[in-house]
Each structure stands twice: as C-alpha cells, then as structure tokens.
Amino acid sequence: GxxxxxxxxxLSVQEGDSAVIKCTYSDSASNYFPWYKQELGKRPQLIIDIxxxxxxxxxxxxxxxxxxTAKHFSLHITETQPEDSAVxxxxxxxxxSYIPTFGRGTSxxxxx
Amino acid sequence: xxxxxxxxxxVICKSGTSVKIECRSLDFQATTMFWYRQFPKQSLMLMATxxxxxxxxxxxxxxxxxxxxxxxxxxxxxxxxxxxxxxxxSFYICSAPDGSNEKLFFGSGTQLSVL
Numbered sequence: 001g002x003x004x005x006x007x008x009x010x011l012s013v014q015e016g017d018s019a020v021i022k023c024t025y026s027d028s029a030s031n032y033f034p035w036y037k038q039e040l041g042k043r044p045q046l047i048i049d050i051x052x053x054x055x056x057x058x059x060x061x062x063x064x065x066x067x068x069t070a071k072h073f074s075l076h077i078t079e080t081q082p083e084d085s086a087v088x089x090x091x092x093x094x095x096x097s098y099i100p101t102f103g104r105g106t107s108x109x110x111x112x
Numbered sequence: 113x114x115x116x117x118x119x120x121x122x123v124i125c126k127s128g129t130s131v132k133i134e135c136r137s138l139d140f141q142a143t144t145m146f147w148y149r150q151f152p153k154q155s156l157m158l159m160a161t162x163x164x165x166x167x168x169x170x171x172x173x174x175x176x177x178x179x180x181x182x183x184x185x186x187x188x189x190x191x192x193x194x195x196x197x198x199x200x201x202s203f204y205i206c207s208a209p210d211g212s213n214e215k216l217f218f219g220s221g222t223q224l225s226v227l
Contacts, residue, residue, distance in 0.1 A: 034216065041221070043219060043220045046217075087153075098144070100146075100216060103155065105155050
C-alpha cells in the first residue's frame, strides 16, 4: 500500500518567514495530493491540493509543488502569520481508490 | 465546499457504556464515509471505511465488534463504541469524499473520554 513520509514533525518560524513542509510517497499510482490544516481540537481543513498532471499550484501565500519522478511534494507558506500556527497534514490518494494515506503531520509554530 | 456534520462534539462516559457518534453529509450524498481515530499530536489513523448499504471495511487491528459502523443511508453513517474503556478515549473524526471522490470533507470530530 501507499506510504507517506512527512518532515519535519515540528517547524518553528518567525512571523514573516517562509515555511516549507515536505512529503514523499511510495505508490506511483497516487495522483491526487491534498494538504490539510488542523487547529487544535478542530477538523482538518483542505487548504490546497495538486494533481499529478501539474507541477505547481499557488493560492495567495500558499503553494504546493509536486515532483512525480522523485515522488515528493511540498507545501510552501510565505509571509507566515501567527494564525498559520497549526498542524499540517499531507496526503496521497491513488487513482481509482479514493482512500487517502496521511503523513504524520507537521506542527507549525509561527512566533510573533 | 461540502459540509459533514458530526455529533456529539464531546462525550464523557463511564467505562462499560456504549457511545454512538453520528456523521451526516448535509449537502451531498456520501456513499462512502471514512472513520478515523486521532491521538494527541498524532496523525489520522484510518479505522474503517463505511459504504452505504453494505458492510464496513475495517483496517487491520481494529475490532469490528468493538467499533460498530452502520451506513444506512446516503447521508448518515454512525460509529458505536461498544463497552467503552479508558483506552478508547480519543478524538474520533469522520470524513467523506465529495462527488469527485477525491476531495475529502471532515466532520468536526468527537472527543471521547471514558472514565
């Protein structure tokens, strides 16, 4: 089955800095890669996603890149703000099977 | 986006009692619902996949007699934790894929505390 590795487990940055979270996956059949943000005690919220036919996608301060050959994808947050502090999860979903495999999560802390 | 409603948000119960958690898709039909368990500061652990009108598929190591799942309609799936014990205390959360079967929408989660 699919295996998703996510790094780092904790990321501490100063407000205004950029943050990068990286994930690798093992199943070449995976073709959809969403990222979720989860605040303490709340539901994960989809913040951005990318499909395997695209190399990069951007939405304001958030961007995701995908390298299919290397089987890795990354989340980039620029100009971080304290409200960006949360746990971020990456996921990989194989085509034909919509069962996602989640990474272990990254706790992002943005210091004001 | 699509909305998944989950109730209750918090349950405190005595050891040995059963607890039912409901998840409803409010504006779309969810033929599939995923049930996850999440420990503090850890990832989402898939427990089972429920499919409307058929038996749920449980992940390895998850006791199907302990965690009863019912998906009786296209908008409702329930998870019943039977004879709950303190080790069952956790955050339980459901999710359903939208019509594209790719985008997942999560319920708000249920924090279960078994005394």
